[in-house]
Amino acid sequence: QKEVEQDPGPLSVPEGAIVSLNCTYSNSAFQYFMWYRQYSRKGPELLMYTYSSGNKEDGRFTAQVDKSSKYISLFIRDSQPSDSATYLCAMSDGAGNMLTFGGGTRLMVKP
Amino acid sequence: GAGVSQSPRYKVAKRGQDVALRCDPISGHVSLFWYQQALGQGPEFLTYFQNEAQLDKSGLPSDRFFAERPEGSVSTLKIQRTQQEDSAVYLCASSLVLGGTGALFFGEGSRLTVL
Numbered sequence: 001q002k003e004v005e006q007d008p009g010p011l012s013v014p015e016g017a018i019v020s021l022n023c024t025y026s027n028s029a030f031q032y033f034m035w036y037r038q039y040s041r042k043g044p045e046l047l048m049y050t051y052s053s054g055n056k057e058d059g060r061f062t063a064q065v066d067k068s069s070k071y072i073s074l075f076i077r078d079s080q081p082s083d084s085a086t087y088l089c090a091m092s093d094g095a096g097n098m099l100t101f102g103g104g105t106r107l108m109v110k111p
Numbered sequence: 112g113a114g115v116s117q118s119p120r121y122k123v124a125k126r127g128q129d130v131a132l133r134c135d136p137i138s139g140h141v142s143l144f145w146y147q148q149a150l151g152q153g154p155e156f157l158t159y160f161q162n163e164a165q166l167d168k169s170g171l172p173s174d175r176f177f178a179e180r181p182e183g184s185v186s187t188l189k190i191q192r193t194q195q196e197d198s199a200v201y202l203c204a205s206s207l208v209l210g211g212t213g214a215l216f217f218g219e220g221s222r223l224t225v226l
Contacts, residue, residue, distance in 0.1 A: 008151070034214060043115075043202055043217035044154065088153050090215075098144060098167065099215055101153035 003027050006089055006102030015111050019076040023089035023102045026070065030091040033065050034099065035074045038086045047087075048074065079109045113137070115218035117203050123224045124193045132188045132221040134203030142206040143186050144215060145178055147199045154202055160186060193225045 006023045013019055021035075032051055036044035048063040050056045050072075056063045062075040072091075076083055086106045090099040116135040124130050136143050142161055146154035147170075156170040162183035171178070175194075180186040190197055200222045204215040 004153075006153070036217075041219075041222075043219045046214050046216065049214045090153075098156045098159055099154075100156070101146075103151075103153045 001026070002103070003100050004089060004091060004102040007105055008103055010106040010108055012108045012110060013079055015079060015081060015109055017079050017109070019079050019083070019107060019109075021074040021076075021087050021089075021105050021107070023072050024070055025072075025091060025100075027091075027093070027100070028067075028070070029093040030100075032092045032095060032097075033063070033072050034090045035061075035063055036088040036090060036101075037083075038088055038104065040085075044088055076107075079107075081109050081111050083107060084109050115203055115205050115216055117201075117218035117221050119221055120219060121222050121224075123226065125226055126193060126195060128193055129189065129191045130193055130223060132190075132201050132203075132223070134186045134188070134218060136184065136186070136203070136205030137207070137216060140205035140207050140216075141183075143180060144204045144206070145186070145188050146202040146204065146217075147172075148202055148220070149199045157188070157201075190223075193223075195225050198223055198225045 004025045035048040038044045053065045053067045060077045064073040086104040088104045089102040145157040148154045158178045159167040160180040175191045177189045200220040202220045204217045
């Protein structure tokens with residue numbers, strides 16, 4: 001079993017929908033949690049960065065971390081076709097330490 | 112430049128050839144990471160530098176893989192005697208730890224195809 005599990009999708013939603021993306025993990029030492037967006041043939045782009053448990057909001061994006069359940073989520077409000085990409089969760093046990101990634105969820109937002 | 116720069120973007124090699132992939136990190140970023148991303152998978156850690164010191168190379172899949180960062184800036188990932196299973200995208204990332212969050216910023220990747 002991988003340290004970080006993520007449903008590969010694809011997840012297909014209509015434009016304007018609320019999207020929920022999730023990851024579970026097994027290593028209780030993880031403290032830093034990130035979401036990256038990766039367009040086809042591009043490098044991962046940092047979307048959200050969270051330390052420890054709690055919520056963080058940035059525009060249409062909200063990241064949630066529940067360390068007691070070892071579960072993290074990314075919510076996208078008012079989804080747009082330009083949000084169509086692969087979303088990768090990543091986590092580490094220290095600032096600047098190596099990241100462990102999930103396998104990515106492919107999201108398609110249809111106009 | 113403003114971001115992490117990698118070259119070449121695409122490389123086709125015949126099985127058995129040696130390849131070298133270059134990474135130019137964001138100026139002033141102390142930490143540099145190499146990751147391997149297979150098709151449809153998340154990135155997998157290969158190795159990590161802090162300045163010129165290679166602090167962790169536990170992810171390198173075999174002794175055919177070698178990485179260096181001699182002056183603490185540009186890094187090169189070298190793969191000797193390439194095999195078909197080496198076909199993947201090789202991602203470089205850099206991080207500003209001191210005074211920063213430690214989040215990693217990635218380049219566009221070097222896509223290696225071994226025939």
